[in-house]
Every structure is written in structure tokens, then in C-alpha cells.
Amino acid sequence: MSNPIVDPLVEGLDTDATSPLVRLEATVEGVAIVTINRPERRNAFDADLIAALSETFETLHGAEHVRLVFLRGAGGTFSAGADLDWMRAAAGHTEDDNREDAMAMARMLKLLWDIPALTIALVQGGAYGGGAGLAAACDMAIATADAKFSFAEVKLGLVAATISPYVVAAVGPRTARGLFATGRTFDAAHAEKIGLITEIVADDAALEAAMTGLSTEMMACGPMAVIESKRIVEHVAYQEIDHGLMEDTAKVIARVRVSEEGQEGVIAFLEKRKPRWSE
Numbered sequence: 661m662s663n664p665i666v667d668p669l670v671e672g673l674d675t676d677a678t679s680p681l682v683r684l685e686a687t688v689e690g691v692a693i694v695t696i697n698r699p700e701r702r703n704a705f706d707a708d709l710i711a712a713l714s715e716t717f718e719t720l721h722g723a724e725h726v727r728l729v730f731l732r733g734a735g736g737t738f739s740a741g742a743d744l745d746w747m748r749a750a751a752g753h754t755e756d757d758n759r760e761d762a763m764a765m766a767r768m769l770k771l772l773w774d775i776p777a778l779t780i781a782l783v784q785g786g787a788y789g790g791g792a793g794l795a796a797a798c799d800m801a802i803a804t805a806d807a808k809f810s811f812a813e814v815k816l817g818l819v820a821a822t823i824s825p826y827v828v829a830a831v832g833p834r835t836a837r838g839l840f841a842t843g844r845t846f847d848a849a850h851a852e853k854i855g856l857i858t859e860i861v862a863d864d865a866a867l868e869a870a871m872t873g874l875s876t877e878m879m880a881c882g883p884m885a886v887i888e889s890k891r892i893v894e895h896v897a898y899q900e901i902d903h904g905l906m907e908d909t910a911k912v913i914a915r916v917r918v919s920e921e922g923q924e925g926v927i928a929f930l931e932k933r934k935p936r937w938s939e
Contacts, residue, residue, distance in 0.1 A: 665871070681712040683734075684719070690727035690883075692720060696875035705790050707761065710768050717771035726929045727886065728878045729775055731798060732782040734831070736864075739791025747816075765790065765823040772797045773826065776887045777876060782867055783807045783848075783857065788813050789834060792856065792924025793823025796830040799890065801857040803848045809856065812843040831855050880938050882921045888912065 663812040694716055696703040703709075720729055733739050750758055772779065772794065781787075781795040783803035792809050795801040811820045811827070820840050822826065828836045831854045839846075839854075851857045861867050879884070892912055899905050916922045921937070928935040 679712040679715070681715045684716050686726065687875070689875070689879060690725050691878075692723070692726045692729045693729045694720075694729060696731075696733045696739060699733075701743055702737045702740035702786070703733040703735070703791070704746075704797070705765070706743040706746035707764065709743075710764050714764070714768040714771055717768065717775060720775050720777065723772070723777075725926070726777045727881075728875060728881050729777050729779045730782055731779060733784065733791075733795065737785035738781070738783040738787040740786055741789025741791050741793060743811075760838065762822055769793060769797050769822060769826060776890070777887055778890070780874065781857075783869065784811075784864060789813060789820065790823055793820070793826055796823065796826040796856060797857050798936045800859070802859045802861060802867060803851060803857045804864060804867055805860055805862055806850055807848045807851070807857075808845055809847075809851050810843060810845040811839050814841060819905040826858070853866070880934075882925050882935065883937055884919065884921045885916065885925070888916055 681697055683697050684692065685695070686692045696706065696709070696713070700710060720726055750761060750898070753761070779798040781798040781801040783795055783801060784807060786808045787795050789812060790809050792811060813820045824836070824840070827839070831839070835854050848857065848860045854862050859870070861870050892909065893909065896905060925935050
């Protein structure tokens with residue numbers, strides 16, 4: 661990554677939102693890196709980590725100058741899913757208490773899903789249960805060739821419930837049923853085949869190179885156009901293509917064409933120069 665800095669971060673980021681459990685860094689160009697920082701527990705979730713991730717993702721909602729967000733795990737593992745001690749404690753809680761714990765996880769995933777900037781999971785080692793759910797909740801996911809995945813909740817008599825909307829959106833209902841019902845472990849090649857990840861790279865060095873390449877690639881894209889592109893996909897997904905939807909899409913492109921960014925992009929192209937946002 662070029663010019664990584666911690667303080668000050670990109671304008672608009674709240675550095676007070678960082679914690680020892682989650683590192684938030686950024687470049688002056690607008691690339692944010694969120695690192696899950698519990699390597700001694702293979703970056704497994706507990707209530708404190710979920711809260712720290714929620715706070716970090718919420719901070720990124722208001723960071724207008726952030727154009728790209730990478731999510732990764734410290735210590736060579738993306739996330740092992742739920743922390744065993746946390747699960748052991750939850751077994752003794754009431755149903756209401758468990759519902760609150762689950763809602764905290766659900767809210768954290770939705771905050772990740774709703775980040776305006778493009779989000780990319782960088783998967784090393786393992787992404788299990790909720791960890792694989794995190795990858796599914798990102799817009800893209802890149803994994804090293806040796807990465808492993810599973811939704812093994814059924815082997816504990818549990819259900820991959822809070823992550824299910826994001827996994828189903830990534831891989832489709834039929835594939836999700838098979839993954840959830842068998843709890844089997846699968847490799848990066850299969851994860852790419854079913855759509856859970858979008859790209860495989862050879863090793864950790866190649867993952868770093870992919871970060872740099874994507875950061876450069878995204879700087880050529882209009883920041884607001886990226887946000888609008890994410891919104892339009894969310895709006896049209898699985899909708900009937902009727903007159904109403906056609907009107908909605910026409911309104912979006914008309915509004916964007918007359919926007920300052922849209923005007924600058926077209927003029928820059930015609931003048932054979934780079935648009936201001938990429939300088």
C-alpha cells in the first residue's frame with residue numbers, strides 16, 4: 661500500500677473509534693484498512709470484538725473521503741468464527757440474552773454491508789462461520805489459494821442464521837442450503853466457483869499486490885459513481901423489470917449525468933485527460 665498512515669487518517673475518519681481489537685488505518689488517497697486484531701484467538705468473535713467492529717464500520721459510514729475499504733485479519737487468519745469461550749458462556753444465557761447477542765452480530769454485519777465505499781475482504785488462512793459471513797457481507801473477497809472456509813454451525817447443533825442473508829446473496833439459496841446443512845469445509849477454489857469469493861491469489865505477497873492494484877484501479881473511478889453503482893444493484897436485484905423499474909434506472913443515470921462528478925468525467929474523457937478525482 662502506498663503511504664499508509666495511522667494519525668491523521670483520511671479526513672472524516674474518527675480515530676477515537678479504533679480499539680486494540682480492531683485497527684483502522686488509511687492512506688491519504690482514501691483507502692481504509694480495517695484489521696481484526698485478535699490473532700491469539702484466530703480473530704474469533706466475542707461481544708467486545710463485535711462492538712469494536714460495529715463502531716469501526718459506523719465510522720466508515722461518515723467518512724466521505726474514503727473510497728475503498730479492505731477488511732483483513734491479523735496473524736495470518738481472517739476469522740475463525742465464534743470464540744469458544746463466548747459460545748460456552750452463551751449456552752448458559754436465557755433466550756432473550758442470546759437474542760441480544762445475535763442482534764449485535766446482525767447489526768455489525770449490516771453496518772459492513774451498508775458502507776458506502778467499495779468493501780473488499782482479504783482472506784488468509786481460514787474464514788469459518790461468522791468469518792465467512794464477514795467475507796460474504798463485503799462487496800468483493802480475495803483469498804489466498806490455501807484459504808479454507810466452512811459454515812460448521814450444524815455440527816454444534818446450531819444454525820448460520822445472522823450471516824445467512826449475506827451468504828445467500830453471494831452464493832444463492834440452493835448452494836447455501838448445501839453449505840449450511842452439511843457444515844463441510846471447502847477450499848478457495850470451491851469458494852470462488854460458488855461466488856463466495858471473487859478472486860484467488862497465490863500467496864500473502866500476491867494478496868498485498870492485489871491490494872495495491874485495486875487501490876490504483878479504484879482511484880480512476882468517480883467516488884460518487886461507485887456509491888451510486890452499489891445502490892443501484894441493491895435496488896434492482898431480483899426486481900421485476902417493469903415500467904417502474906425502467907423509470908427508476910433512467911432517473912438515476914439522468915441525475916448522475918448532470919452531477920458535477922458526471923460532467924467532469926465526461927469532459928475529461930473528451931479532453932483526453934484524467935478527471936480531477938484521480939489526480
